[in-house]
Amino acid sequence: VPKVSDEHLTARREQILEGARRAFAKHGYESATVARLEEEIGLSRGAIFHYFPDKWSLFFELAVRDQTRWNTLIIERGIDDLARTIYAENPDWLGVYLELARHIRTHPELAEQLEQRMTEEELPSGKARLRELQEEGALRDDVPLDKLAEFVNVVLNGIVAQYASGTELDVESVLKLVHEGLDPRAK
């Protein structure tokens, strides 16, 4: 029996995840049936579910990737670059997050699962970066950091929601107003 190399396993996982992302974006999460996943991934259900126990796990891994990428981006480059990156994503894929809002809210253990996994990834701390910015004088210090983070999250979620529903948006002018809420030097 030939030994399946790690490289091969990694390539397979990649193929499955990227096919699943296409299937979710194209049909929506609910309507991405096993047959449609097979078609988009190009593997049988047996092969797919050998690597991932169920449809949720496929979405979960994709969400971990996005969160990791977006988290790194906002820390290294700031909210403007993250907002522009999100606005350049496929709106069909962003819509999958909106579609899953109810599912996540009614299954709080799934949100916890994601949070725990993100902790394990040992990403640079967003809060530490905010504190740095505050110390540099680039962030106001009269509002608690977690409230500033909450405001930023609301804005980013709003950009996702408008973009996914097809409303045109001038991201730059939104960002200008966001900075006036965040930055004591902006006005």
Next chain:
Amino acid sequence: VPKVSDEHLTARREQILEGARRAFAKHGYESATVARLEEEIGLSRGAIFHYFPDKWSLFFELAVRDQTRWNTLIIERGIDDLARTIYAENPDWLGVYLELARHIRTHPELAEQLEQRMTEEELPSGKARLRELQEEGALRDDVPLDKLAEFVNVVLNGIVAQYASGTELDVESVLKLVHEGLDPRAK
């Protein structure tokens, strides 16, 4: 044959719309089957679709009502009261809007249909109210009004998206930061 009174017709339409709202909130738009609509409304499919041609029309009428109410509220009472009102809605119902994002984006004629209907409703003009506020000095005048409106929409959509997915939110502290983006007197 007894004449069906207008009053009766109005009551029936109300019963149907409020039952449909419950069914959409409970099951989601996609999963609100005709059988579930019948159950929640308490009328047969024949009766329901005598008043409304299809499932979309039910959602459309409910959306017109929300938009009318929210539009009046933001004009008469301002963004703070609207944000608080949205945050007091049923998150299941708000989630229906998110769930329909893809459907609306891929059917631009539906967004147009809603916009045209809102025009017919002859609501007070949001833009005129913004201009008033600007003249009173309560809104900055160095950014075009439609950009300010866009920013407000992003924030409101963000509140909907976070709330519908179960993330806790301190609406008051978000509003404080929003005002610093909008109001020259806020800082």
